[in-house]
Every structure is written in structure tokens, then in C-alpha cells.
Amino acid sequence: MKTFLKIIGIILFFIVVYGIVAMLAFGKTYHYEKAIVINAPKEKVWQQISSMKAFNEWNPWMKLDPTMKINYTGNSGQVGDKYCWDSKNDDAGAGCQEIKELVTNEKQKTEMTFMRPFEGQATSDIILTTEGNSTKVTWSMDTEQETWMKLMRPMMDYQMGKSYGEGLDNLKKLSEK
Numbered sequence: 001m002k003t004f005l006k007i008i009g010i011i012l013f014f015i016v017v018y019g020i021v022a023m024l025a026f027g028k029t030y031h032y033e034k035a036i037v038i039n040a041p042k043e044k045v046w047q048q049i050s051s052m053k054a055f056n057e058w059n060p061w062m063k064l065d066p067t068m069k070i071n072y073t074g075n076s077g078q079v080g081d082k083y084c085w086d087s088k089n090d091d092a093g094a095g096c097q098e099i100k101e102l103v104t105n106e107k108q109k110t111e112m113t114f115m116r117p118f119e120g121q122a123t124s125d126i127i128l129t130t131e132g133n134s135t136k137v138t139w140s141m142d143t144e145q146e147t148w149m150k151l152m153r154p155m156m157d158y159q160m161g162k163s164y165g166e167g168l169d170n171l172k173k174l175s176e177k
Contacts, residue, residue: 029142031140034139035136048175068089093116093118124139
């Protein structure tokens with residue numbers, strides 16, 4: 001029994017130490033990005049990112065709830081193009097994403113507002129650069145994190161990597177058709 005209690009004590013000690021280190025070491029801002037090279041010209045890839053409806057054709061979070069309610073507003077493919085989602089599933093939650101900047105064949109910048117399961121805001125950029133006959137797509141997200149969310153950063157990095165990887169793979173398949 002003493003050995004068991006020592007093991008539990010050591011585990012708790014490391015959890016507390018990790019929590020303190022995470023809160024002190026990780027900054028308030030969170031940045032994540034992932035890139036892929038697509039065997040298609042920028043103009044063809046641009047068609048898949050230039051509007052919220054096109055984005056949602058490869059958006060990995062859309063599959064989290066097939067019954068999710070989606071509402072599009074604004075002019076498709078222009079600044080102000082926006083969609084809001086509402087899901088009964090907390091994995092998908094509820095929120096809105098709006099195009100804030102478009103540079104034809106080069107950049108899409110959006111702002112996301114999350115309402116559920118956590119409230120928050122983030123910005124996302126999709127940057128296209130030519131690489132020979134191909135296009136490099138860099139997808140990034142920036143947000144500020146509450147102190148307690150810093151504890152989740154390694155798990156968030158893992159989940160973001162998985163989701164962004166799936167989304168970029170979907171984009172690659174669509175663009176290379």
C-alpha cells in the first residue's frame with residue numbers, strides 16, 4: 001500500500017509541476033500552422049479557398065456533425081463572406097467565421113468567433129505561394145489563451161495537427177482533380 005501511495009504522490013507531484021511550468025512558460029498567444037504542397041496552380045487552389053462555401057467543402061470540422069445547422073451571409077468570395085454554425089455536438093460547438101481579407105490567388109484571412117463549447121476568438125490565414133508548377137498552402141491560426149488553457153497546449157497542438165492535416169489533404173484532393 002505504501003508503494004501505491006508513493007506512486008500516486010509522484011504522479012500528482014509531476015502534474016502540479018507541469019501545470020506550474022506550463023502556466024509560466026507558455027505565452028498568452030497561441031500560433032499554429034501547417035503546410036502542404038499541392039500539384040496544381042495557385043488559381044485552381046484559390047477556387048477552393050476564396051469563399052466560405054468553397055472552404056467548407058474541405059473543412060475538416062464540417063464532418064463532426066452531419067446535422068449541423070449552417071447559415072451563410074454576405075457576398076460569396078468577398079470580404080464579409082461569413083458562415084455561422086450551430087451543432088448539438090460539443091465537438092463542433094457553435095460559432096461564426098468571416099472573411100476579413102482577400103488577396104486574389106495569394107491570401108485569405110478570416111476571423112472566427114467561438115460561442116460553444118468555449119467562448120473565444122481567433123484569426124486564420126491561408127497563404128498560397130508558387131513552388132515550380134505546384135502551390136504551397138500554409139494554413140495558420142492565431143489566438144490568445146486564458147491561463148488555464150495553457151495546460152492543454154500539447155493536446156491542442158496534437159488536435160490542430162490532426163485537423164489541419166486532414167483539411168489540407170482534403171484540399172489537395174479537390175485541387176488536384
